[in-house]
Amino acid sequence: xxxVTQTPRHLVMGMTNKKSLKCEQxxxxxxxxxxKQSAKKPLELMFVYNFKExxxxxxxxxxxxxxxxxxxxxxxxxxxxxxxxxxxxLCASSxxxxxxxxxxxxxxxxxxx
Amino acid sequence: xxEVEQDPGPFNxxxxxxxxxxxxxxxxxxxxxxxYRQDCRKEPKLLMSVYSSGNEDGRFTAQLNRASQYISLxxxxxxLSDSATYLCAVPGGGSYIPTFGRGTSLIVHP
Numbered sequence: 040x041x042x043v044t045q046t047p048r049h050l051v052m053g054m055t056n057k058k059s060l061k062c063e064q065x066x067x068x069x070x071x072x073x074x075k076q077s078a079k080k081p082l083e084l085m086f087v088y089n090f091k092e093x094x095x096x097x098x099x100x101x102x103x104x105x106x107x108x109x110x111x112x113x114x115x116x117x118x119x120x121x122x123x124x125x126x127x128x129l130c131a132s133s134x135x136x137x138x139x140x141x142x143x144x145x146x147x148x149x150x151x152x
Numbered sequence: 153x154x155e156v157e158q159d160p161g162p163f164n165x166x167x168x169x170x171x172x173x174x175x176x177x178x179x180x181x182x183x184x185x186x187x188y189r190q191d192c193r194k195e196p197k198l199l200m201s202v203y204s205s206g207n208e209d210g211r212f213t214a215q216l217n218r219a220s221q222y223i224s225l226x227x228x229x230x231x232l233s234d235s236a237t238y239l240c241a242v243p244g245g246g247s248y249i250p251t252f253g254r255g256t257s258l259i260v261h262p
Contacts, residue, residue, distance in 0.1 A: 072249075081156075081254040082196070082239070095249065129195055137243070140186060141250065143195035 042066050045130050045144035052120065053152055060115040060147045062130030070136045071113045073105060074129040076146070082129070088113060089136045120151045155179065156242050158253035165260055169230045173256040175240030176222040185223045186241040186250060187214055196239055196252075200225070230260045 043064045052058050064071065073085040087095035088107040102124075104116040113130055129146045133139040157176045165171045177185075184203050188196040200207050202223055206215040213226040223242075227234055237257050241250035 079160075079254070082252040084249065084251075087249060127193075136249070140198045140201055141241075142198065145195050148193075 042142050043130060043132055043144035045128075045147055047147055048145060049148050049150075051150045051152060052117070054120060054122070056120075057116070057118040059117065060128055060130075060149075062113040062115075062144055064111055064113075064130075064132040064142070064144075066132055066134075066142060068132035068134050068142070069110055070133045070139075071107065071110070072131040072133075072141065073113065073115055074131060074143075076127040076129055077125075086115075087136070094136065117149075120149075122151050125150045155251045156240055156253040158238075158240055158256045160254055160257060162257035162259050165230055165258070167230055167232060167260055167262055169260075170226065170228045171230055171258065172224055172226045173238055173240075173258075174222050174224050175242070175253055175256075176220075177240075177242040178221070179242065180218075180221060182242050184243060185214075185216060187223075187225050188239040188241060188252075190237045190239055190255065192236075199238070227258075230258075232260050232262065234258060235260045 046061045071088045075083045084097045085099045086105040091107045106114040127146045130144040131141040133141045155178050187199040189199045190196040200214045202214045211228045215224045237255040239255045240253040243250050
């Protein structure tokens with residue numbers, strides 16, 4: 040399935056590096072999301088964009104910086120991360136912001152060394 | 153009470169068994185509910201949506217109990233391929249963005 044794509048699929052970075060995660064959705068959806076999934080924890084919502092405007096920042100540290108240039112693309116810029124930031128980062132989209140099913144990308148598995 | 157709660161399991165069942173999971177939620181105003189399936193090291197994929205009392209799709213049945221604020225997922229005639237983690241998602245709070253439970257792990261064995 041190619042509805043929501045994410046690159047890279049795997050990323051290893053040092054704590055002083057700067058990297059970016061990319062998400063693209065081909066579903067014509069208006070809302071896009073970033074989630075963090077750590078082992079044995081529920082999905083943690085990080086950011087929400089609706090019509091490319093940020094509507095939610097779930098108390099995420101500033102070392103994570105989202106960018107949404109249009110309704111189809113979403114980026115997560117990473118800098119000076121900590122080892123505890125190692126996780127699976129999932130992008131999702133939905134038709135609208137409210138009460139709609141979400142479609143997830145395959146995720147980027149991030150390891151911070 | 154947590155917004156969305158699930159028994160993490162694992163539920164270990166033989167092929168052909170019927171198994172049911174519950175998911176409790178705290179926001180009584182929620183109108184829609186979702187079950188997702190997540191395979192190991194993969195992304196969650198939508199399994200079923202529930203907008204009224206329930207929904208059925210083949211071997212899978214989702215039911216909503218508004219009075220007790222829980223939704224259930226029933227799987228009949230379990231297959232080995234049903235082994236996965238099942239996530240419940242319920243919109244909550246003013247933003248109506250779904251909150252996910254931590255998931256219930258199902259293992260179907262021969």
